[in-house]
Amino acid sequence: MAPSRTVQGGGNHTSVTMFVLLGLSDLPELQLMLFPVFLGIYLVTLTWNLGLTILIGMDSHLQTPMYFFLRFLSFIDICYSSSISPRMLSDFLKDEKTISFTACATQYFVLAWMAISECCLLAIMAYGTYVAIGNPLQYSAIMAPSLCQRMVAGVYGTGFLGSLVQTTACFNLYYCRPNIIQHFFCDLPQVISLSCSDTFISQLILFLEAVFVGFGSFFIILLSYVFIAVSILKISSFKGCVKAFKTCGSHLATVTVFYGTSFSVYLNHSSQHSTKQDKVLSVVYTILTPMLNPLIYSLRNTEIKDALKRVMKRAAGLPQKE
Template structure:
């Protein structure tokens, strides 16, 4: 039964609570998936926190690339934490209610982290371009002050974009129905529930997608065009492979993130696509934050070396005492 609060008279009602349909309809499957998603969320927290701590503690990793990587891990933690805890609790509930304010807050954090990740991936692509295209000037160009300004710009752009989206979308009038066909509050599923004209909100979402989402993607594409040109100028095949390897992790992250996000947000029409969107949403909202630290760590000799040095220090510490 829709939850509503009366405003004015009995014929004028507004929704003060939404109902999430969740990931699955079958209660038995939800109970089976609960430990799976709980383990995924815990691994996301552990791996990303471990990577942040490792980068902060090891002097060999005090470079712009790992500086940006630590912020990517922080974004992934916040992104996953805005969805997973509520989704896990909803697995154990028969009716998945969420208040209007909680829904708006969840979307604000989601949009903030999502937009910030787009901008950060663009900043990381630029960093790789400078490292490969101008290796001798790299240290002079990518100074710490510039890196901090880039991160501030990333967070600021994501924050302002998310704030404008949230205010315009949740300022609409919602009179029912109040059922969201998803397992979290996402704007494409919320806007159709509005009883007022959503044109301005749709325009804001479109502009945010164009300027932040596709704008960042364009920067990434241009950076890799220049990277490819720079690599082709390298005479040695060994040096070409080495240069390409420094970009492989970032390329994998960009492909996973943009591939799934574009697949979700470019179509919402049929009931079949709604189910497909839920699966793809699990990939970009739940799995990618867990996979990113692994993508950057498994074949990265510098991170492996830093981990070995930290383990040696931990092993020798009791002997010194």
């Protein structure tokens, strides 16, 4: 699992080329039970997110900034889930859950890229929600298509650079023994703890990115919702207030699930008794959240339901009502 090779200092040392993932459970019978459950979750995630992406692209009534961002959120969720679920599913059927050093680095790079991008995109969506509620008449002018496109490009660019810095700093460290990751995926804090070299720089980079990206985007979301609350209080009609709450309700639910679980994991990471709890919470924000996001935005959204009816009628060749 970890063949010897010559490393710095001229001596022969054992250098890790493979990691062992402990997975969600070490009970074979439980793993066989979990396989169909998580396979179903992954298939639902792909189906709902792909379906929502295609629907938004096909229906002209959904060509608004909110649905433009939602389409990219669905794409992020597909990549986010796919960076973990396929390997986790295959590991359920294996006795030896090994992952190569390169595959581990690749998995974390994609995961971190999508996670950082989602943080930034949720912050942008919060700002867009504020504009929709606070300045509805100027919404189209403020959230112009060119601005939205630049925002999305900035989201992916920020995610790519942030992930590249984290992954490079972590996987350029020297790893000897042990090589056991007490998780079901290559989580950076878990990997760094296995390094035999000085991890100060890597941990500092991880901390700074968590502060500036994680808490920074969360602060923007909180600030946006403060302004949203002020705007709602200025609305005189009850119907207007209900409409405003509906506008921000789905986004608020998504933010609560994503940030609530991820912060719970990483703020309590030092706890000695939190390994099982961390795994459960990690399942929520890496596996369940990508599945829940399209459901949250779709199930009670009349615009998406109407768009789906229009697309189905068009496919069946039925007349359309505009």
